[in-house]
Amino acid sequence: MAVVVFDTVKIRATVVLVTDRYHHGDLRRALIAAAVEAIAESGPSALSLRAVAKRAGVSHAAPAHHFGDKAGLLTAVAAEGYDRFADALERAWEATGDFVEVGVAYVRFAIDNKAYFETMFRPELLHEDDPDLQRAESRSNDALVRGAGAQRPDAAFNAEALGAWSLVHGFAGLLMGGNFPQAVKDDPEAALRDIATHVRFGKHS
Amino acid sequence: MAVVVFDTVKIRATVVLVTDRYHHGDLRRALIAAAVEAIAESGPSALSLRAVAKRAGVSHAAPAHHFGDKAGLLTAVAAEGYDRFADALERAWEATGDFVEVGVAYVRFAIDNKAYFETMFRPELLHEDDPDLQRAESRSNDALVRGAGAQRPDAAFNAEALGAWSLVHGFAGLLMGGNFPQAVKDDPEAALRDIATHVRFGKHS
DNA sequence: GCGGGAGTCTTGACAGTGTCAAGTTATTCG
DNA sequence: CGAATAACTTGACACTGTCAAGACTCCCGC
Numbered sequence: 001m002a003v004v005v006f007d008t009v010k011i012r013a014t015v016v017l018v019t020d021r022y023h024h025g026d027l028r029r030a031l032i033a034a035a036v037e038a039i040a041e042s043g044p045s046a047l048s049l050r051a052v053a054k055r056a057g058v059s060h061a062a063p064a065h066h067f068g069d070k071a072g073l074l075t076a077v078a079a080e081g082y083d084r085f086a087d088a089l090e091r092a093w094e095a096t097g098d099f100v101e102v103g104v105a106y107v108r109f110a111i112d113n114k115a116y117f118e119t120m121f122r123p124e125l126l127h128e129d130d131p132d133l134q135r136a137e138s139r140s141n142d143a144l145v146r147g148a149g150a151q152r153p154d155a156a157f158n159a160e161a162l163g164a165w166s167l168v169h170g171f172a173g174l175l176m177g178g179n180f181p182q183a184v185k186d187d188p189e190a191a192l193r194d195i196a197t198h199v200r201f202g203k204h205s
Numbered sequence: 206m207a208v209v210v211f212d213t214v215k216i217r218a219t220v221v222l223v224t225d226r227y228h229h230g231d232l233r234r235a236l237i238a239a240a241v242e243a244i245a246e247s248g249p250s251a252l253s254l255r256a257v258a259k260r261a262g263v264s265h266a267a268p269a270h271h272f273g274d275k276a277g278l279l280t281a282v283a284a285e286g287y288d289r290f291a292d293a294l295e296r297a298w299e300a301t302g303d304f305v306e307v308g309v310a311y312v313r314f315a316i317d318n319k320a321y322f323e324t325m326f327r328p329e330l331l332h333e334d335d336p337d338l339q340r341a342e343s344r345s346n347d348a349l350v351r352g353a354g355a356q357r358p359d360a361a362f363n364a365e366a367l368g369a370w371s372l373v374h375g376f377a378g379l380l381m382g383g384n385f386p387q388a389v390k391d392d393p394e395a396a397l398r399d400i401a402t403h404v405r406f407g408k409h410s
Numbered sequence: 411g412c413g414g415g416a417g418t419c420t421t422g423a424c425a426g427t428g429t430c431a432a433g434t435t436a437t438t439c440g
Numbered sequence: 441c442g443a444a445t446a447a448c449t450t451g452a453c454a455c456t457g458t459c460a461a462g463a464c465t466c467c468c469g470c
Contacts, residue, residue: 023417023418023419023464023465023466024418024419027418027419042329043329045250045327045329045330046329048455048456048457049456049457049458050455050456050457051456058419058420059419059420059421060420060421060456060457061419061420061421061422061457061458061459062418062419062420064457064458064459065418065419065420066418066419069457069458070456070457070458121378121382121384122250122382123382123383124247124248124250124251125250128383159396159399159400159402159403160400160403160404162376162385162389162396162400163372163400163403163404165375165379166371166372166373166375166376166379166400167368167371167372167375168371168375169375169378169379170370170371170372170373170374170375170376170377170378171367171371171375172375173326173374173375173378174370174371174374177326177328178328178333179326180367184367191364191367194364195364195365195367195368195371197364198364198365198368198406198407199365199368199404199405199406200404200405200406200407201403201404201405202403202405229447229448232447232448253426253427253428254427254428254429255426255427255428256427263448263449264448264449264450265427265428265449265450266428266429266430266448266449266450266451267447267448267449269428269429269430270447270448270449271447271448274428274429275427275428275429
């Protein structure tokens with residue numbers, strides 16, 4: 001209805017003042033980002049939909065509209081987390097070909113992306129049947145299994161891969177739970193590499 | 206004050222009619238028990254003080270009176286969990302002297318005492334500075350380190366012990382998060398023992 | 411160019427939550 | 441026996457997730 005002059009103005013508004021438009025543009029992504037921020041500050045179980053909405057500058061019910069649920073929002077966060085996680089693991093494997101380095105990348109991801117990591121491994125807060133989540137999750141599993149040195153894809157979960165996965169996952173969990181002594185907290189990567197030199201996988205009598 | 210006869214009557218009352226007395230007798234313990242039940246059903250982060258109160262048959266504010274906080278109640282649960290955990294690990298070590306069996310006991314505790322275990326390793330829900338919690342926690346650590354085969358008590362956290370702890374803890378966490386394949390879920394102990402035969406700790410070049 | 415329908419978001423309400431202050435009831439001890 | 445202390449209840453407050461209903465805006469077919 002308005003003239004062309006107004007239209008260009010409006011276009012500028014879409015770019016610069018995205019926040020005060022009725023249709024946000026990409027509110028879904030903005031909400032996920034806000035959720036990640038909030039989770040980083042006080043953990044996934046303390047997440048409040050209303051606080052996320054306030055952070056994104058929208059009404060209190062907007063998150064529920066996009067994600068259905070509080071669990072829905074957390075599921076979206078977890079799915080994005082698994083995707084980034086898979087990327088990180090794949091990069092580490094392709095760059096080094098060293099399975100220890102995949103483990104290091106695993107732990108580094110947990111440290112650098114605490115919010116994502118904490119959300120990913122809390123199934124009781126998520127919609128585990130969500131297709132996006134499952135897809136991203138199995139991407140991570142594939143990347144991990146390849147890194148863990150499983151010879152054939154069909155022997156995906158042999159004892160060695162399972163053990164390596166457990167070790168790295170447990171290390172990350174204990175580290176972030178504050179259960180480790182100070183020396184380990186100060187330089188977790190070095191500690192993990194140290195452990196790697198003291199552990200050998202393979203058949204033993 | 207009262208005669209002996211009345212004293213015996215009173216004792217019976219404390220035992221039988223505990224629930225409808227104004228002073229409950231041992232409400233603290235009853236609340237912890239109720240909390241453990243509730244946690245077993247839907248996890249520690251979904252715990253509701255009011256639901257716990259209802260379960261124990263007391264008013265909605267009674268839990269807060271005893272534990273100060275929701276986190277206070279969870280802390281009490283975690284402390285009791287760590288004590289039972291330490292017991293289990295010590296028993297396993299004393300009975301077998303085998304450090305693999307301590308690992309098996311670790312995982313078995315996680316399975317059999319899901320509610321306690323899930324609460325114990327969720328620091329953001331607890332009062333980490335609580336003295337009772339810290340005491341019970343270090344009891345567990347001691348039992349674990351002894352089982353993990355650290356030679357001298359002062360070298361408490363060497364790489365081997367750290368690795369073994371990480372492996373077992375990660376195994377338990379992944380298992381209970383449902384991240385493992387069905388075969389492992391069906392008989393976790395066997396899977397862990399299998400892993401143990403494929404992993405060797407000790408210095409390597 | 412212009413409805414009209416399909417999203418996108420807001421508003422308002424509801425039951426349930428944790429926490430606090432004040433009140434009520436029991437116990438303990440001088 | 442009476443007063444002080446502890447155990448528990450009652451009532452209130454602000455906050456939470458969820459839902460239904462409404463307001464707004466975009467886009468597609470005419």
